[in-house]
Amino acid sequence: MLSWLRRLFATGAPDLSQAPEEPVPTERQESMRPPDLQPWIGVDLDGTLAEATPWEGMSHIGPPVPLMMRRVRLWLEKGARVKIVTARAGDPEGLKATQSWLKANGLPDLEVTDRKDFGMIELWDDRAIQVVQNSGICFLGTSVFARPKAPILPDEAAGRTFIHVDGGPKSP
8 A cells, every 4th residue: 555655646747768668549349330330439627638737617627548549549559440439529618628638738639528428449538437247246446446436235245246447566
């Protein structure tokens, strides 16, 4: 736990020069998508692609999150289709602000939506809790950031109703 906190609060940017290349997300079960829908990767805006900041109105969007910007650019370079998934898209002012933010931060004219469809193969979102398909079993981490905000069932049990995901490498 202490090593994780040290890494979290370490000064300076992490050295990403030795990081392995990230793969482009792919479909897990192609049969789940109607054949006429092109697959796409959903990326949440506030708190994921843009920093979550105190609310200042629909047109205010925080600064970009560098690591997510790199990912989105890589996916686009590799030919992946990316959509920005944000509640702002349900409001004309929010949609316009999101499109302006994307342009101002060097991203192409990506589709902005407040809905997912059967073409979405993956969603990158700061609020999501991952659930194993067709099981209801979720992944819970050791960090408070990896715990759901909604109450879990009183009889939840590791290995039966959730998968406990360790928070990182073990200290020797």
